[in-house]
Amino acid sequence: MIRLLFIALIFWTVSAKAQELYPYAEAASTQAKGVPAVRFTYENYKELPSQRARNYGGVRLIYGITEKLTAGISITGSNHHLKKFPADLSYYFQKHHQKTFQQNPYQVEGLVASLKYKFLNLDGHQRHFRMAVMGAAAKSFIPHDGAEPRLGDNSGVDGSWIATLLIKRFAVSLTNGYLFPFKYKDESQGYSFKSGNCRYLNLSFGYRLIPTAYSSYSNLNVNLYVEFISANYDKATMTVNGQPYSFDVYQNADKYIYNSLQAGGYTEVRPSIQLIFYSTTRVEMGVASPIFNQSYLHFYPMYFLSIHKNFFRNKKADNPKKI
Amino acid sequence: MYSFFFRFILGLFCFFPVVSKAQFISATLGINGLTCSMCSYAVQTELERLPFVEKATLNLNTNIAIILFKTGQKVNIRQVVEAVYKAGFSVGYTEADFIFNEQEVSDQFIFSYDGFHYQFLKPAQLVLNGKTTLKFIDKKYLRKKAYSFWEPMIKESLNGKTKADAENLYHVTL
Numbered sequence: 001m002i003r004l005l006f007i008a009l010i011f012w013t014v015s016a017k018a019q020e021l022y023p024y025a026e027a028a029s030t031q032a033k034g035v036p037a038v039r040f041t042y043e044n045y046k047e048l049p050s051q052r053a054r055n056y057g058g059v060r061l062i063y064g065i066t067e068k069l070t071a072g073i074s075i076t077g078s079n080h081h082l083k084k085f086p087a088d089l090s091y092y093f094q095k096h097h098q099k100t101f102q103q104n105p106y107q108v109e110g111l112v113a114s115l116k117y118k119f120l121n122l123d124g125h126q127r128h129f130r131m132a133v134m135g136a137a138a139k140s141f142i143p144h145d146g147a148e149p150r151l152g153d154n155s156g157v158d159g160s161w162i163a164t165l166l167i168k169r170f171a172v173s174l175t176n177g178y179l180f181p182f183k184y185k186d187e188s189q190g191y192s193f194k195s196g197n198c199r200y201l202n203l204s205f206g207y208r209l210i211p212t213a214y215s216s217y218s219n220l221n222v223n224l225y226v227e228f229i230s231a232n233y234d235k236a237t238m239t240v241n242g243q244p245y246s247f248d249v250y251q252n253a254d255k256y257i258y259n260s261l262q263a264g265g266y267t268e269v270r271p272s273i274q275l276i277f278y279s280t281t282r283v284e285m286g287v288a289s290p291i292f293n294q295s296y297l298h299f300y301p302m303y304f305l306s307i308h309k310n311f312f313r314n315k316k317a318d319n320p321k322k323i
Numbered sequence: 324m325y326s327f328f329f330r331f332i333l334g335l336f337c338f339f340p341v342v343s344k345a346q347f348i349s350a351t352l353g354i355n356g357l358t359c360s361m362c363s364y365a366v367q368t369e370l371e372r373l374p375f376v377e378k379a380t381l382n383l384n385t386n387i388a389i390i391l392f393k394t395g396q397k398v399n400i401r402q403v404v405e406a407v408y409k410a411g412f413s414v415g416y417t418e419a420d421f422i423f424n425e426q427e428v429s430d431q432f433i434f435s436y437d438g439f440h441y442q443f444l445k446p447a448q449l450v451l452n453g454k455t456t457l458k459f460i461d462k463k464y465l466r467k468k469a470y471s472f473w474e475p476m477i478k479e480s481l482n483g484k485t486k487a488d489a490e491n492l493y494h495v496t497l
Contacts, residue, residue: 019359032365033409067411123356123413126386168358208359214383217360279364310361312368 019223020164020171023272023284023306025204027173028130028164030118031064037310038062045302048256050099054080054298055106058152068119074112076152079104081142085191089240093261094253096145110140110152116162127167134160134177140184146260147236148297149181149195156181160200169208176201190241196234196263203228221276225286231295232265260296267292272304282308346422346436347398348454352388353415354381354407355466362412369406375399397437400493404464415466417459423451431480433492440492444476447497457495 020027031037043056056078063071082104086092095101114136122129136158138151151158160177179198185191204227211219238245247261272286288295288302357363363381370379370388375396381388388407392398400419407414426434427450433442444460459465460473473494481489 021359021361030411032369032411035365064411067409118411121356121413123415125353125355125415126358128356166356166358214360217364217383219360221360276359276361279360282361310365312364313372314368 019169019206019208019221019225019274020166020173020204021223021274021276021282021308022173022204022206022225022227023274023286023304024227024229024270025173025175025202026116026132026134026160026162027171027204028118028120028132028162029128030068030070030116030132031062031310032312033064033067035310035312036061036063037308039306039308041304041306043298043302043304045299047097048299050097050101052099052103054078056080060112068117068121070116072112072114072116074114074152075108076110076112077106077108079106080153081107081109081144083107083142084186085143085145085189085193087189089191089245090249092145093247093250093257097254097257107142109142110138110155112136112138112151127165129165130163132162132164134158134162143184143186143191143193144181144195145193145236146296147196147262147264148231148233148260148295149179149198150297151179153297154181154195155184171204171206173204173206174202175204192239194237196236198231198233200229200231202230217279221274221279223274223276225270225272225274225284227270227272228267228291229270229288229295230265230267230292233263235263236261256296264293264296266290266294268295268300270304280310280312282306284308346394347392347400348420348422349392350390350400350403350417350419352390352403352407352417354386354388354412355415356412357386362410365410366407366412369410370403373399373402373406376403399439400459400464401490404459408463414464416469417464418456419459420454421457422453423455426451438491441495442480442492444473444480444494444496451497455497458497460494460496 020029039060039062041058045054047054058074058076060072060074065071114134116132116134118130118132120131136151138155140153140155144153149156156179158177158179160175162173162175164173177200181195183192183194206223206225209222209224250258268288268290270286270288272284274282274284276282284306286304290300354366360383363383367379367381370376370390375393375398377391377393379388379390390403404414404417428443428446429449430443430445433440461477462470477494
């Protein structure tokens with residue numbers, strides 16, 4: 001039933017005619033030159049079987065270096081991880097999703113820097129097609145414990161290309177990328193852990209629901225989005241004192257933990273709603289649900305909220321003028 | 324020696340006519356690639372930052388920007404167009420209203436104003452009087468398809484000119 005609903009939603013968005021300010025994916029468009037922006041991101045889900053709330057947050061600063069080049073730097077934090085792997089790995093890999101296991105602390109997890117370069121720009125009246133390449137690098141301060149990598153959770157590098165088409169109120173964007181996580185090393189305990197290399201493909205649709213016609217910059221914009229996130233990744237590898245560490249012994253313990261260490265692939269859908277206030281501030285909220293297999297970075301449903309503020313360089317009064 | 328003297332004398336007379344009692348009043352730009360108010364606001368704020376702009380108004384539904392210039396200030400149309408590109412968008416057409424006073428023009432006619440030169444290509448009228456809309460036809464000032472019509476004439480006009488001279492020369496039509 002849910003799948004049918006999603007399929008119906010896709011056909012509706014395609015047949016209708018938005019926006020490309022996607023809550024999850026980056027569009028190929030870049031930030032206006034000299035304009036800074038700040039973006040807060042929050043994610044929440046319940047860990048199973050512990051029923052504990054897991055929270056993730058990030059702050060990202062964005063700046064348009066030129067009209068074609070946008071830079072970003074983020075700091076992320078959560079209660080997803082311990083500060084370091086415990087000495088008793090066996091207990092950890094069997095029990096860390098149980099309520100009896102110690103609670104993870106809230107901590108800063110990583111720094112991520114990114115550059116996006118728009119290399120193709122075909123504009124028409126109320127339409128454009130743009131393509132961009134994006135690179136990102138991250139330094140993580142915590143031990144990520146899953147096969148699927150994420151910049152910030154992992155130190156690593158990421159490269160992707162993006163194509164975005166916008167026609168009037170409808171926008172569609174495709175992102176294809178590769179994430180190469182670096183090895184985490186804990187020399188004091190003789191551990192090393194490496195998440196798998198990851199290939200991902202995101203397909204995002206957006207539609208501007210209101211206003212159908214503008215009367216002022218103060219008009220509230222309501223945009224609807226459906227984003228499909230697909231990834232496949234290699235298995236996690238770990239060494240203890242230089243020797244390979246096998247996760248096979250945990251096969252019959254917590255299935256979720258075991259699966260999260262194996263190679264995998266999935267597609268999830270992220271429907272969301274976006275409100276834009278005064279043409280400067282975006283508020284987005286949505287939920288992630290699995291379609292094919294699932295991500296082991298988080299449990300479902302995962303709720304997300306983001307707030308994005310552009311600081312346009314007004315010369316005169318800050319109040320946007322009426323048209 | 325004779326050659327140098329001849330060139331010197333010729334140079335004294337080869338200046339572009341300066342249009343007096345003239346000025347740019349406003350410009351109208353069709354902005355391409357825009358659909359939402361957040362993007363439009365990025366364009367409008369860039370236009371309003373220009374020191375010679377009195378007021379910029381961007382219609383969010385038609386994506387047409389009307390820019391009023393301050394009187395008595397040097398207007399740089401190139402900076403107006405660049406402001407749109409800085410915001411991440413492009414220009415579909417560029418027009419500016421200019422006050423003429425019984426000015427005779429012809430194909431290839433060049434006049435100077437405020438340090439910039441404006442060359443007419445295929446003007447539809449031969450005498451300009453009062454408020455006249457000049458259509459700018461250089462690359463990036465209009466759609467690529469429309470520019471392709473003017474491109475050979477503009478390239479011929481720029482042939483042999485230095486980069487500095489080319490930057491100060493606009494091509495316009497009526």
